[in-house]
Amino acid sequence: MTLSLDEYATLARRELPEDVWDFIAGGAGRERTLAANEAAYDTVCLRPKALPGFTEPDTHVRVLGGRWAAPLGVAPVAYHELAHRDGESGTARAAGALGLPLVVSTFASQSLERVAREASAPLWLQMYCFRDEEVTRSLAGRAAAAGYEALVLTVDTPFMGRRLRDLRNGFQVPPHIVPANLVEGLAEGARADVAASPAAHSRTAFHPALDWSVVARLREWSGLPVLAKGVLSGDDARAALDAGVAGIIVSNHGGRQLDGAPATLEVLPEVVAAVAGRCPVLMDGGVRRGSDIVVALAFGATAVLVGRPVLHGLAVDGTAGAHAVLSLLMRELADTMALTGRATVDAVDVSVLAPRAMHLRHLELP
Numbered sequence: 387m388t389l390s391l392d393e394y395a396t397l398a399r400r401e402l403p404e405d406v407w408d409f410i411a412g413g414a415g416r417e418r419t420l421a422a423n424e425a426a427y428d429t430v431c432l433r434p435k436a437l438p439g440f441t442e443p444d445t446h447v448r449v450l451g452g453r454w455a456a457p458l459g460v461a462p463v464a465y466h467e468l469a470h471r472d473g474e475s476g477t478a479r480a481a482g483a484l485g486l487p488l489v490v491s492t493f494a495s496q497s498l499e500r501v502a503r504e505a506s507a508p509l510w511l512q513m514y515c516f517r518d519e520e521v522t523r524s525l526a527g528r529a530a531a532a533g534y535e536a537l538v539l540t541v542d543t544p545f546m547g548r549r550l551r552d553l554r555n556g557f558q559v560p561p562h563i564v565p566a567n568l569v570e571g572l573a574e575g576a577r578a579d580v581a582a583s584p585a586a587h588s589r590t591a592f593h594p595a596l597d598w599s600v601v602a603r604l605r606e607w608s609g610l611p612v613l614a615k616g617v618l619s620g621d622d623a624r625a626a627l628d629a630g631v632a633g634i635i636v637s638n639h640g641g642r643q644l645d646g647a648p649a650t651l652e653v654l655p656e657v658v659a660a661v662a663g664r665c666p667v668l669m670d671g672g673v674r675r676g677s678d679i680v681v682a683l684a685f686g687a688t689a690v691l692v693g694r695p696v697l698h699g700l701a702v703d704g705t706a707g708a709h710a711v712l713s714l715l716m717r718e719l720a721d722t723m724a725l726t727g728r729a730t731v732d733a734v735d736v737s738v739l740a741p742r743a744m745h746l747r748h749l750e751l752p
């Protein structure tokens with residue numbers, strides 16, 4: 387019986403080649419930010435509620451007009467087929483069965499159209515922007531045509547961070563796994579390039595000097611709302627809003643870009659304050675328990691996204707494993723809401739938190 391996301395990670399590690407495990411698990415540099423994301427949740431305590439009078443809370447939320455079964459979605463993660471041949475279609479089936487949204491990566495191993503055919507819950511497409519603007523424009527248009535409900539512009543990755551595990555391993559994407567959304571847009575040489583070294587490819591293919599004006603172009607090309615993913619400060623949140631985003635995702639790319647960047651939970655309140663209710667604020671990074679979701683909501687998040695745990699589920703048991711991971715998180719979320727006396731997601735606010743300092747103060751009383 388697998389009872390926690392940590393256990394899924396342990397099982398997934400046994401299933402995957404070591405270099406693939408490292409690509410998924412790893413972060414940039416010393417992996418300080420990677421570690422900080424999870425550790426941040428350990429600094430916070432929750433306040434239990436005695437005799438709340440119910441056991442099954444309503445976890446539904448509305449985000450950008452879509453109804454989600456919980457404030458939880460799947461973060462954009464490249465190449466799901468690295469974890470299991472079911473790939474993104476399997477993840478879409480798993481998330482859809484639970485009423486949870488999926489953000490499909492530009493670097494998905496199955497085409498965005500194929501994933502859409504398997505989906506039954508909201509789909510968003512994550513956007514990397516390329517030197518060749520036609521590639522970006524075409525992706526944005528295809529997303530709209532295939533029924534995607536939003537674009538997620540990743541704003542923290544002008545190139546991939548220095549991931550030492552991948553450099554040591556000489557990590558290459560296996561030849562049978564391709565960036566399915568791009569195979570037609572990229573010249574043959576560039577296709578070989580992207581497999582041989584994702585990091586080197588990002589340096590040559592990604593737009594090197596993107597600025598916030600791209601938000602308007604993405605909106606124009608797709609007619610879809612655009613969210614900015616990778617915002618870690620109030621200043622950047624305001625810039626994103628000025629550029630016309632419909633939502634913000636507080637993210638440090640799972641610790642894979644700027645090592646030394648703060649844990650996402652740490653900066654979430656600053657971003658929420660800057661946004662002041664003008665758009666939804668999602669977050670990702672280190673969410674591994676339902677109680678982490680409650681903490682993120684208490685800090686002002688509208689919803690959270692999870693990345694690595696979904697790949698762990700896929701690696702363990704394909705579509706069923708991804709489903710198991712997501713439903714475990716939903717169960718833990720509902721239980722935590724019940725034990726803290728919150729019958730709805732709206733009822734989760736800062737009063738659900740009991741900072742550790744409170745306990746210390748209590749102990750110090752004469």
Ligand SMILES: Cc1cc2nc3c(=O)[nH]c(=O)nc-3n(C[C@H](O)[C@H](O)[C@H](O)COP(=O)(O)O)c2cc1C
Nearest residue numbers: 410461462463464491540639640671672692693694
């Ligand atoms: C293997 C892997 C691939 C990723 N690929 C993408 C990607 O293509 N686009 C993107 O915006 N973020 C990507 N991310 C970052 C995730 O969207 C997300 O920010 C991060 O995984 C959240 O942290 P978590 O894994 O601790 O849940 C990737 C992360 C991992 C682990």
Ligand SMILES: CCCCCCC(=O)C(=O)O
Nearest residue numbers: 464493580584587588642
């Ligand atoms: C050029 C290939 C890029 C894959 C990017 C995936 C990603 O964002 C990651 O963090 O890894």
